[in-house]
Amino acid sequence: MLRKLLLLIVLGMIAGGAGFWFLSVPVRIDPAKLAAARPGDLKRGESVFWAGGCASCHAAPGATGDARLVLAGGHELVTPFGTFVTPNISPSDQGIGKWAFEDFANAMQAGVSPDGRHFYPAFPYTSYARMQVQDIADLYAYLKTLPPSDNVAGPHKLGFPFNIRRGIGLWKRLYLSPEPVLAIADASDAIKRGQYLVEGPGHCGECHTPRNAIGGLDKTRWLAGAKAPEGKGVVPNITGGEGGIDNWSAKDISYALESGFTPDFDSLGGSMTDVVQNMAHLDPADREAIAAYLKAIPAHPNGFPKP
Structure with a gap:
């Protein structure tokens, strides 16, 4: 009986290992x-x-x-x-x-x-x-x-x-999926371009969206802000929800991405200083498109715990 049990355990381990190897294969x-x-x-x-x-x-x-x-x-x-x-x-x-x-x-x-x-x-x-x-x-x-x-x-x-x-x-x-994060009804061309830039090459959600215990993005709280991926602090909410950028106009957002200055006479700091250096090189229409998208997405409260 013991030998059968051990055999079943060994066979289960082999099957589990084979399943892991098959399911985890790199896909090109x-x-x-x-x-x-x-x-x-x-x-x-x-x-x-x-x-x-x-x-x-x-x-x-x-x-x-x-x-x-x-x-x-x-x-x-x-x-x-x-x-x-x-x-x-x-x-x-x-x-x-x-x-x-x-x-x-x-x-x-x-x-x-x-x-x-x-x-x-x-x-x-x-x-x-x-x-x-x-x-x-x-x-x-x-x-x-x-x-x-x-x-x-x-x-x-x-x-x-x-x-x-x-x-x-x-x-x-x-x-890992090539599908858009959000479905935005009746989106203008500017919003569609902004969605592509934010959800794709700009990878804004990688920092501004909360993650679960295994590092997956919680897309139900898309861009709601999160704990900073490195060290202490938080990455801000950039939706129109409470604690976010609800009082920023599209023009405010576009200007902040170009200059680093916020509408309340502050400046963007931390890793956003690098982001601004990058975004300042974009065509103004692309910064405006990003702003249009951020004004069109669902609003969420802050995605990080209160201090």
């Missing part, structure tokens, strides 16, 4: 989808670069001016799951110099590395999955023109079980 993008992309346009790629905030994480810590275009990596993101170190994504052998467009697109939209491993979602591919493939192609072309760096970024500092990359495959099944 359909090559036919990528083949439809035209050769990248550098001007459009530069716009995508700023909209996506690439320099904020991948430039060397403290970089300013043109140094922000040297994407050497090395920035440490300290989170409850461990410390993630941003990689070099400059066009060098230590970065993405040897990556084909297909490698880059799979990293951006599927969170899969060229050697077939899962990337951790500290890299916001859950938002980039909503991007148009052509924007990915344009960004890829632009990144290839930036200064190369031979910096070797350090490894992530993660404990068990977060150091088991394969498990990210199960997490992706829950939280």
